Amino acid sequence: MKRIxxxxxxxxxxxxVIMTFVFLWSKGQAKQVNYLEVSPLVGDSIQNQxxxxxxxxxxDEVSIKPQISGIISEILxxxxxxxxxxxxxxxxxxxxxxxxVNSAESRVEQERIALDRVxxxxxxxxxxxxxxxxxTEEYEKSRAELDQARVQYSTAEQALxxxxxxxxxxxxxxxxxxxxxxxxxxxxxxxxxVGSSVIQANTLNEGTTIATIADMKNLIFEGNAxxxxxxxxxxxxxxxxxxxxxxxxxxxxxxxxxAPQGTFTNGTMLFPIKGxxxxxxxxxxxxxRAGFSATADVVIVKVxxxxxxxxxxxxxxxxxxxxxxxxxDGQVKERYIKTGxxxxxxxxxxxxxxxxxxxxxxxxxxxAK
Numbered sequence: 042m043k044r045i046x047x048x049x050x051x052x053x054x055x056x057x058v059i060m061t062f063v064f065l066w067s068k069g070q071a072k073q074v075n076y077l078e079v080s081p082l083v084g085d086s087i088q089n090q091x092x093x094x095x096x097x098x099x100x101d102e103v104s105i106k107p108q109i110s111g112i113i114s115e116i117l118x119x120x121x122x123x124x125x126x127x128x129x130x131x132x133x134x135x136x137x138x139x140x141x142v143n144s145a146e147s148r149v150e151q152e153r154i155a156l157d158r159v160x161x162x163x164x165x166x167x168x169x170x171x172x173x174x175x176x177t178e179e180y181e182k183s184r185a186e187l188d189q190a191r192v193q194y195s196t197a198e199q200a201l202x203x204x205x206x207x208x209x210x211x212x213x214x215x216x217x218x219x220x221x222x223x224x225x226x227x228x229x230x231x232x233x234x235v236g237s238s239v240i241q242a243n244t245l246n247e248g249t250t251i252a253t254i255a256d257m258k259n260l261i262f263e264g265n266a267x268x269x270x271x272x273x274x275x276x277x278x279x280x281x282x283x284x285x286x287x288x289x290x291x292x293x294x295x296x297x298x299x300a301p302q303g304t305f306t307n308g309t310m311l312f313p314i315k316g317x318x319x320x321x322x323x324x325x326x327x328x329x330r331a332g333f334s335a336t337a338d339v340v341i342v343k344v345x346x347x348x349x350x351x352x353x354x355x356x357x358x359x360x361x362x363x364x365x366x367x368x369x370d371g372q373v374k375e376r377y378i379k380t381g382x383x384x385x386x387x388x389x390x391x392x393x394x395x396x397x398x399x400x401x402x403x404x405x406x407x408x409a410k
Contacts, residue, residue, distance in 0.1 A: 077402030078367060081348050081394050087384050088343035091273060093314065095264025097284070097333040099255035103224050106248040110241045111135040111218065113233050118252070120230055124222040130252050131220040133239060152194040159190040226256040229331055255331060260318045262294050262337055265311040273341050274299055280316045285334040292325065294318045296339060342382060349387040354400050355380070364394070365401035373401055 111133040118130050166183040169175045231252045233239060242248030262282055266274055280294040294316035303312040316337060320326065354364050356375075363377045378393030394400075 075405045077405060079351060079354055079400040079402040081350050081390060081396055081398060081400070082387075083348050083396045084346055085349040085387070086343070086345040087347065087349060087382055087387060087389055089341045089382050089384055090338045091266070091270050091341060093264040093266055093270075093337045093339060095262055095314075095335055095337060097260055097282075097318075097329055097331065097335050098263050099226075099229075099257055099331055100259045100261050101224060101226070102229070102253060102255040102331070103226075104250045105130060105220060105223060105252045105254060106242050106250060107133055107220055107239045108241060109133060109135060109218060111239060113235050113237045113239060113251070116231060116233075116235055118228050118231070120228050122228045123226070124228060124254060125225050126222055128222045129219050130222055130228075131233075133218045133220065135218065148197045148200070152190070152197040156190040156194045159187050163187040220251050222252075222254055224254055224256065226254045229253045229255050257329070257331070258323075258326060260326065260329060261297075262316040262318065262335055264314055264316075264335075264337060265306075266299070266314050268303065268310040268312070271299065271303070271312045271314075274314065274339060278339050278341070280337040280339050282316075282318070283336050283338075284329070285336070286330075287328055287333075290325065290328065292318055292320050294337065344382060344389065347381070348390045348394060348396070350390055350394070350400060351402065352383055352386060352388040354402050355388065367399040367401055 113131055114134040115132040116130070117132070118124060118128070124130070163183045163186070166175060166180055170177070170180040229252075233249065233251055237249075239249035239251060240246055262280065274296060276296055276299065278296045280296055282292040282294055284290045284292070296314065297317045298313075298315035300313040303310040305311075318326075350364070356363055356365070361377055362380055363375045365373045366376045367373055376393060379391040381389030381391050383389070
């Protein structure tokens with residue numbers, strides 16, 4: 042029994058050694074790799090383009106600021122509403138300065154007293170003139186002084202009204218307490234509300250923005266090109282826009298501005314560019330909103346009637362480019378070629394290939410067999 046067990050152990054040992062040897066031998070054998078067979082495309086076309094990121098913005102966007110400091114008493118429009126030049130956007134109530142009010146009231150009282158005195162003098166002069174006791178020149182002088190006194194009193198009253206409320210009854214329609222639209226367009230935002238304090242712009246303060254208005258029929262694309270791309274751009278090039286928020290919406294634009302100076306941002310020199318939207322379809326434009334993200338494909342060069350092959354077929358050695366040509370006998374040989382422009386997927390072949398050539402392409406994956 043012990044002898045049988047011993048023989049069984051030896052048999053198992055030798056089987057294990059043989060299986061290990063077979064496994065290692067099979068791992069060391071090269072697997073056969075199959076490749077795609079590619080033919081050159083004749084009469085093909087390629088366009089080379091740069092893709093830029095940016096956003097849609099109105100060309101004319103205006104911040105409406107007050108001409109007087111005070112408190113918003115009424116807002117007459119809402120974001121998204123269309124307005125015309127001169128439309129009233131909001132009304133402002135002025136917080137009076139009591140010292141100025143007191144001064145204005147004192148002036149009104151002074152002018153009232155002066156007017157009463159001139160009235161009495163004019164009444165006396167008129168009575169004397171009617172009796173022929175004073176000359177016409179003297180009477181006309183008295184009447185002119187009365188008219189002047191009335192004007193000064195009215196001016197003092199108007200000044201008091203303006204000091205108290207920011208508006209006088211005489212000029213209420215032209216009052217600076219009425220905030221008006223300065224352009225025709227759409228209200229984009231109203232960053233204040235009723236009761237908000239607003240400040241008039243001056244040399245030390247930009248003033249409070251009451252509303253922003255933009256002409257949404259005149260839109261542009263604003264983006265950036267890095268220093269490797271900007272040299273390939275030129276004014277007038279066609280831009281094909283895709284809007285991130287609206288799937289399938291395509292718009293055309295024309296490159297109209299390239300900044301002469303860039304800014305260093307996150308380790309990259311970027312040059313601002315602008316493109317004018319050329320679409321006149323109001324239905325399409327109505328779908329756009331200021332600030333929508335967009336990408337612009339700028340066509341740099343486009344060639345037609347050329348020979349192309351997949352760029353993945355290329356191999357490189359130094360400055361040389363070559364492909365693997367499959368002969369009629371199935372053997373593969375290197376052939377150097379000269380290439381032209383590429384779109385990243387296919388590349389133009391200038392020299393070295395014929396339309397009947399067969400080129401070794403990418404390896405076929407095992408799971409594709």
